[in-house]
Structures are given as structure tokens and as C-alpha cells.
Amino acid sequence: MSESTSEAASAAPYRYTHALAAQIEARWQDRWEKDGVFAAPNPVGPLADADAAGAAEKPHAFIMDMFPYPSGAGLHVGHPLGYIATDVYARHLRMTGYNVLHTMGFDAFGLPAEQYAVQTGTHPRVTTEANIAKYREQLRSLGLGHDLRRSISTIDPSYYKWTQWIFLQIFNSWFDPSVQAARPISELIAKFESGAMATPDGRAWSALAPAERDEVLGEYRLAFVKQAPVNWCPGLGTVLANEEVTADGRSERGNFPVFKANLRQWMMRITAYADRLIDDLDLLDWPEAIKLQQRNWIGRSEGAKVDFAVHTTEAGAGDAAITVFTTRPDTLFGATYMVLAPEHELVDSIVPAAWPTAEGGLPDEWTGGFATPTEAVAEYRRQAAAKTDIERQADAKTKTGVFTGAYAVNPVSGELVPVFVADYVLMGYGTGAIMAVPAHDSRDFAFARAFKLPMRCVVQPSDDRGTDPSTWDESFDSYDAAIVNSANDFISLDGLGVVDAKKAITDWLASQGIGEGTVNFKLRDWLFSRQRYWGEPFPIVYDEDGVAHSLPQSMLPVELPEIEDYSPRTFDPDDADTQPETPLSRAEEWVNVTLDLGDGPKQYRRETNTMPNWAGSCWYELRYVDPEDDTEVVNPVNEAYWMGPTEAKKAGGVDLYVGGAEHAVLHLLYARFWHKVLFDLGHVSSCEPFHKLFNQGMIQAYVYRDERGFPVPAAEVEERDGVWYFEDKVVSREIGKIGKSLKNVVAPEEVTGEYSVDTLRLYEMAMGPLDVSRPWDTRAVVGSFRFLQRLWRTIVDEETGEVVVTEETPDEETLRALNRAIDGVRTDLAGLRFNTAVAKATELNNFLVKRGSTPRVVAEQAVLLVAPLAPHIAEELWEKLGHEESLTHALLPEADPAYLVEDSVTCVVQIKGKVRARLEVPPAIDDAELEALALADPAVVAALGGAEVRKVIVRAPKLVNIVV
């Protein structure tokens, strides 16, 4: 290889080889950096230009990638796909006159560095910063045009100072329902002080002790501490957000079991924003699939709360009400029993001492064989509590439960309905209690069958099953039917459709004071504290009463202390009966501080939890806008310039945000929530952070497995006659993720080392549409390399290095090819269709190669056209063509419409939809003339064979279809 390379090199010293490409690429990367060509000026502040006014005149765009966690393994070829795409897009925008903000930061707090630190004792900052340096180097070598002045890292105190500051904004706010927005907590305090709002127990605000006031405010703050059932993961030694727990009750990270535990934790009141988070999705240019996932996760459902009277057994308590949430109040007449979640607080107070007497005795299914309801309920609750989510899930098919011994009253039918405890009703949703309508709900149906409960049909089935549910195989759940069997002395729903019936019964319940229309959400408040070292400390201290105080901005950032042992205390992953213990709590000197928070120096204890990994990524787009501002989170002028709402993006936000679909609910929901709080408090002018979202597909790779099913190194597999061999043994092939465990990692350096960076960029863009996953095929990369070599040869003599373009005036055909390419490439780049843009550039190149020589004006425009995709070779050729300035801000050529119109068009003549002839006709030909021409064509006459022409459809100038 080395020998032949040198042969080739001596024969053609100026050929575009990997060696020459490497020189070119290094040279241009240095020059871009030295000249700061990607620096995007701000209107004001340290990043403003001398010519700030000039920049403000230009159109501008903010392009962003989801920033990476800098892992120790570095990048593989799958990672840069989106980065290259945004770079190509950003470069294309710069070449159409835009001021483009494009940079890259690092999401650098995280578990791997901490775990490495636990193992080796190396400070996570050391490993993380080394990894960041490596990433920066790799990103630079891909020729990505980032404004490096704007690059941030979430672990820098200068950055997390503002993460903490935003936390305090949230902490010091409440959600005012009257304006549906966050307001400063001081406004709430004023309402309490003035008496405009009553305290929970009616005492005057001034009569409350500080700790009591704190407790009251805690019910309103958007960030608050709460004793709540949380996801406790002993294996990780930390608690997790709902979003971080998989459906089978394990941690998304590490796959450890997760248990419910009642712990005091920081929460964020994201539920207050549920409506706005759903509604504002309509303002965004996001893939529908992602919007749908967010809507489903928030899970808004409209229904009603209804009270069922129930007799309590506690002395003197009298009757109580079980409040249920239902989306089908129209089926209230069909409610034949009720279910409480095992954790429901009313359970204890309604259970009677003895089983009620019933005709023929209670079924065994109801009593579970226990002598008293107390025993039966206690045992069932014990079992339910012991179940993990995994077991609960596995048991989902078979319904379990037990009768409480109590009856409630159906408020419309007046019937006594038995009250059950069953774990198919979840405490965390609605009111933790349901009215069961077995005839019209599949879950209730299954339960009713298992427990021999009565059913009543109140919705007329639209099929032929009849109205006796005892003969049915399944419940009838449809919304598209009429209500029957639903009347009492005061109201009748009979004959109404579902929608009308819902409204009628809801109004009636409200008038009776036993129900009201309500909206319910699946979304839970966001668990915001973690028992970790490597995260942002909370800017919170506690006084001797345990009251939380926020630190003033002047005391930010609260930096992480140096400690000996970075690990949280972890436990046997299966031991649910454990408590978290934070690493920071061991840093005694840091924890106990004397501070003057306005009323003289006092002793305080710092909060020792840290923020979750999502905190830093919740607002980094804002810091990109104004990375050096030390007095405010972002200057409002700069924010409005880059992110402010416009006619085209009503909610404002980043113009284009590219990243993987795996962040559909986590990062994207949290970031939207924070942004909305900042918007409400007047810190930003945009109410959404990301206007257009684009999910890039994944680059996958072949995985080869031996006969035992273990992956073998993909790089060492050989193909012979369609069969794959590893060490002469046949292996199977499939498509999988790129990763170490599947032994199919391809590093970008393997490609750039053999070909060039531009080759890698071009190949990744040419492989297919950006949003589709596709397999990496190392063999196919050479195609992109050949394209660049051909491009090079059309302009440079490989032997002499001289420019070989001609000074001739391009002919008509060449101008057509050129302008077609200009038009196609421009529209494709603007539409993020990079694969077809590459194809059109290739077509032009192939045309020029065939032509044999290239006129200078054509060469120059061709170079500009490929510059966004393959910037290094384009810069080099641009320079060789005599230009001294970098083409970063050169203008992309615009197509001359005169050359986009063909002077003759191929018209297809179809007979019965099949192509029988082709005619070359002028584009302006009219229908009648074209029809005459087509019918006279010999091939058409022959194909018709004298058959009678019934109808002729003419779409001049492209098509004639003859019907016989």
C-alpha cells in the first residue's frame, strides 16, 4: 500500500489522496480558527461586533445540536451525523447572507465520571475535562463551523452559577391560577399578609411561626421540598424521576430495581404547566410523533369528579364521600361497584367489624376466605405493598382485590354498590378511587367477571350483542352510541349521545353539589434531587428551624466541595428497606456555614442533595446566546435577537434543534418547563425554547454473531459469495446499534485516515434522509471519495498541480446542467435533504467530467455549491481559482431561471396508461397541437392498431394518455 501510494504520488503528486486531503484539511481548520470565521456577532455585549448595526440588518438563524455527554470512549461514526447536518445547514445559511449562531457545548455532569471517580479516586472534573478536550479535538477535526467563544460546559462554575440562579427563580415563584403563569412568591406573601388569600387554617399570616409560613409557601412554590412516595433505587444509591424509570420498574441507567419509598425530596411543580405544555405544542414545528409522545406523557383527560356517599365506621364520623374521577360520567347509572386503591386513605375508616349479611352469603372471591373484612383488607394491602412494579405488571392480566365490607350509594340510581380494594386502581392517578362500570370498561369487566359482580348496560351497543352484559364476551367501550337505561326521577340521559350525556350529567351533578367537571393529568411533579456528588449543588441553606432559605445572587455559584469519597452510599440493589445518604453530607465543613442572609450572621446547614443531570441541559440554549454575561442569565436584547418571537415562529425559540428522538419526553419537556417559567418572570421574550425540532436517525452497523450468538469483531469478518466468515467459520449478520458490546464500532478516524474528512461528511450526508436510521457500510464510503477526486481533477492537474479550468464561455447545455444543480442543491439544502443535494452535485460533477473541460465560471459556482458539504476541498479549490478570502461568507450562486426551462421536453404518450411513445416537443406546446402530434406518431398508430379512440387526456407538455 505504502509503495503503491508513493508510485502514485510520484506519477501524480497533486492527486487528491488521503495525504493531500489531510494537509488541506489541517490548513483550513487552522485558518478558520485563526480568523474566527464562524464567530456570530451579538447586537450588544462582549460578543458584539464593531459593525453591530450591520449584523442586525442581516437575517439571522440560531442552529443547535443536542449537546453530548463527553464519554471516555470518544466519538464513533454514528455520533457526528447530526453535527455534520447542522454544520452543512449552517454553512449554507451563512452563504445565503445569514448571521448564524452555531456552537457546541457539553452536558458534563453525569454518572460515568462519578463512577470512574469512585473506582479510581480521580476527581470527576479531571476525567470530564480530559474527555471534553478530546471531544473538542474530534469535533474540530470534522471541520464543524462552531463559534467557539460560545461553547459552554455545564460543569463550569460560571455556567452552573446560572443554573442555580434559575433554580432560585423557580423556588421563589408560585403558579398563579388566575393568570395561569408563574409569579414571584412575594406577591403570594402579600396576598396572605393582606388577607386577600386565607391561610389553610384561617389564622392570620402574622400569627404563623416562620416554620409554619415556610410550610404554607411550600404548597405553592414551583420548586419545593416534599415528603412523597418517590422512586428509590438502592443499587444506584439515589432517587429517580418517573421519566427515568422504565415500564418494568427498573432504572433506565444501570437497570437496577426501583422501589417506592416515602422520602423528603425536592420537587418541581411541572404539573402546574401541564395545560400550557400541551397547548403550546401547536405553536411548534416539531415532528408529530414527538408532539404525540409529549401529549401522551402529559396525559390530559377531561371528565368529572363524582362523590359517592359511604358510611364510615369510625365513631361519630358519620357519612363520608368517596370521590372518584371518571372520563365517562355519562355511564354513571352503570356503576355497579367501586374500587379504592390499596393506599387510599379512606380504606381504614370504611371497613366494618364484620362482613355484612347477604342473601346466600358473600362469595368466597369477595372475602378472600377471611373471617372479617379487617383481616381481609389488611392482608390484601400487605400483599399489594410488597409487590414490585414488575410483579404488578406481570399480574396485570389477572385482577386481584378484596371486598371492604362497605357499601356506597350510587348517587343517581340510589343503589348500594359494594366497595372493593384492588391494585388495578392506582393511587397516583385521579383520586385513587373509581366507580366501576363493568359493562363499558374492559378492566372493570374483567374484574366483575372474576368477582361475580353485577353489570348494567347503559350504552346501547352498536353491534348485535344485545343489552344483557351477562352474555357478553367483552365490554362495550365505544363512545359512538346512545345512552340507555339511565333515568331517575330528576334526570334522564336516555337517547343522548355520549358527548351530550356527559355534559348533561356533569351539569346535574354540579347543581346537586356532588360532582364537577374536571381535568386530570398523567404527568406527575418532577423529582428534582439526587443523592450524587457530580451535579449542581442547590443554592439553598436551612436554618435551625429547618426552614429553607435561598441564597442571594451574590453568593452564587455554590461550588462543589472537594471530598474524599465521591460515592453515594449504595446498597444491595434488591434491598428496598434502605435510605439514601448523600456524598455531600459527609463534607461537614462545607455543609455547616455561617452566613449573613440579611439578619446578621447565623449558622446554616447546606442542602446536600444535588440537581439531576437534566438541570444543565434545561437552559443551555440561553447561555449560547450570551455566554460571557456575568450580570444576568442572558441579555434581553441578545435573547430577543436570536430567540424572540416573529411572524414565522410565534413562540420564538431556536430556529433549528437537531438531536435524537430518545429525548422526546425527558429533556424536551423539562427544558420547555424551565423556559416557560423564565418567560413568565420576564427574563426571556420567547415562550418556547426550540421552534423547529428535527430528529436525526441513527447510524447503525452490521453485527456478526457466531454460532453461540456472541458478537464477533465486525471489522474482521469477510464475505465470500454472500456468506460471512469470521476466522473461517460462518457467522450470521444483523443490523444493530453501534457500540462496544456489539463489537462493531467504527471510529471517524478510520475513515478520515484512509480517505478524508470531507469524504466522511459527504458519505454521512449521502447515505439517506437525515431522519431515517440506516446501516453504516464502510465499503461504500469510497464512492464519496471518488466524487471528491473527480471534482478535484476537473479543476486541478494531478501531475502539475496547475488549475486546468478553461476561459471559454460555457455553452447552453453546460449552463443548463449548472443551473439545474444550483437550483436543486439550494432547495435541498434549505429543506434538510442533504442526500439528494449530494446526488445533484454529483450529477453536475459527472457532467463536467464527461464534458472533458470545465469553464472557469462553471468551476467556481460548482465549488461554492459543494462548499457547505465538503468545505475543506472547496476552500482549497476556491483559493486555487484565485480567491484570497475564505468562502465561508461567499454567496451561493443563484439559479438563472432562463436555464431551468428546457427548450424541448420529452412528452410521454400513453395508451391505457402504458408508455408507447415519446415525443420531443417545445415546452409551450398547447394541448390540441400535442394531441394531434401524438395521434400521428407512427409508434402510436401502430400500437393503436386501428382501435377506436374513446378519449384523450392531454397534460401539455409532458403527457398524452389515449383511452381506447
Added chain:
RNA sequence: GCGGCUGUGGCGAAGCAGGCAGACGCGCCAGGUUUAGGUCCUGGUGGUGGUGACACCGUGAGGGUUCGAAUCCCUCCAGCCGCACCA
């Protein structure tokens, strides 16, 4: 189970508003350069039949709408993703 997305040559894919299916690339075949192989260059390449200009068949399967369907509608199948007792 519910919801969503995707099915086009040997492979990655084009075809964006219903009008020439397969642009561009890989691979493969033939030829050229080369002592040879590789690189590089030129040409060909959906399938079947024919020496042949050509014919027939072809966009997961089946049906429908239409002069005309990869594209629109219905049913089914397969793969991927999300949610998962959410009342």
C-alpha cells in the same frame, strides 16, 4: 393490548402537488491503464423472454377509486419505536 412510523433492485436510496419507477452511490459484469493484483478510468446493470429495435412482469399481500396509483382509500401481513391496568 393501545398508539405511531416504515415496507421500492443484491444493498443504501430517489421519485416533495396522482402523470416516464429505480436519480445518486455501493456491489456486480465487461473493457482500458498496469508485469500482475489493487487503485484509477470508460461503459453496462430491476426481473423474465428474444440475436434484435422489442414484449411481458414489477414498489410487502389482497381489494378499491381513477384515463392513469409507489403516491389516495379499505383489509391484511411484517419490521421498528413509544405507552402500558391512566378510570
